[in-house]
Amino acid sequence: MIEITQGGSPIVLGMPHTGTDVPPEIWDKLNERGQALADTDWHIDRLYNGLGLDVTVVRTPIHRYVIDPNRGPDDASLYPGQNTTGLCPLTDFEGFPIYHEGQEPDADEVSRRRALYHAPYHDALSTELARVKAKHGIALLYDCHSIRSVIPYLFDDTLPDLNIGTNSSTSCGQFVERAVETRCRAAQDYSSVLNGRFKGGWTTRHYGQPAENIHAIQMELAQSTYMDETPPWQWRADKAERLRPVLYRILNDLTELLYERQQR
Template sequence: MTACLADAIEPAFEVIAPAQCTAPFVFNSPHSGRIYPRSFVAQTRLDFPTLRRSEDTFVDELFADAVAVGAPLMRALFPRSFLDLNREPYELDPRMFEGRLPPFANTRSIRVSGGLGTIARVVGDAQEIYPRRLAVSEALERIETYYKPYHQALRRLIARAQRQWGLAVLVDCHSMPSTSTRDDMARADFVIGDRYGTSCSEVVTEAIETALIARGYRVVRNKPYAGGYITEHYGNPSAGLHAVQIELNRSLYMDEAAYERNAGFSQVKADLAGLMPALFSAVAEGIAPPRAAAE
């Protein structure tokens, strides 16, 4: 899928399902959407390449082999700069809108203050998206039309896995700009986020880390990305629900300025495909469903 403009985004997301689910995994790519509503682009003050800087470009393709080994892959088709699925549903900045936000909106989170709420104020290195305020009704419409159906579908996938296997493991797939890491993180190829050990079993994090290091990558945990709303919200290990975030350094697989795959793309994709069987086996052998553990 290449980036494009469209009058409407229908469908707004896709679930690519395997012929048969063979493991309790769900892979999710909420920021790889590259279909931009024309009406949205016309509202912004940015040129199209700049507007795309929040994309996890090609991440859905990099993890696509999950389907071949027996796990569904869910991906958004609309872009993160239009609506961010890795936020609370109403994480909104009142300075962005004309009119009164609902009283239940979270207007004081760190993400909102940084301009990266459910409706983002900025892309890239703090470049303002809009030249003027938006109507509150527009924000609420995006949430009702895109956010809520997406998360309803994601919950169904997770619930289905848990019903079949007694547990579920959500792998939330993301990318990071090569310029975003600092100091000792500057050379990180992957950042694994498990909310500092609270969103999934150590078995999951350890299996991913071990497989990536064995393939020659530099891997760090939780800094600077410990996992966002999706990892925090869906991860509940005591209930058999495990969620982990994987961030890839974009320079590994793409030309960040041109939004094109680079010579490393095929190798990164193959390496991600190679870690999946090991991850599936580690979970099968190392995590008992809660009801089995109780028995």
């Protein structure tokens, strides 16, 4: 079920929210808003395809409405006091219910989904990070995300184009954070922020152990940088081809830095 493309470099790309698969027994319980799957990280796998410089990719095809792999298994809030969605979301990013009334998952169903869909994704991530660290002595999880640039329920105003999350500079070494922030700031025509509204999800916070030479960083892209933000959520080649070189340079810089660290 989990899609794994093994590479030889120290970088692992995580893709927890690009999938659109919903098992039939869950699909029938979703209402019209839920079945729209509006909160998908549309086209992220396509956007990063071919940029990776021999990176490993771990992707789940399961949609986040089934279970969100970027939430902790205990479903603790990542942003206490702010609107967000949970492990098995009951609402969309606008705050509206996504299930028919009375069809929401109960505790047993959440536990079932956690075992079937959440655990395998993280088993794969853990295995691949351990593999590349064993090879290089260092590993970097680059967590790939995107979201609509205007969602009043989740954040005020318009989101910056490039949103870097390092859990307030704790999930990766300063050299990783500085390289990505510098490259983003140098990207003409794109706005960026470090640890703004999105500081990194559970994945970044859980795996980032820089003292153990496992670094993690999240990149949350505003979807306006590469696609239409309204249904049918179309890929915009004109926008994507301007953005892809920026992402390539970020990954290239990180690759070079990690190989330099390997040689020390």
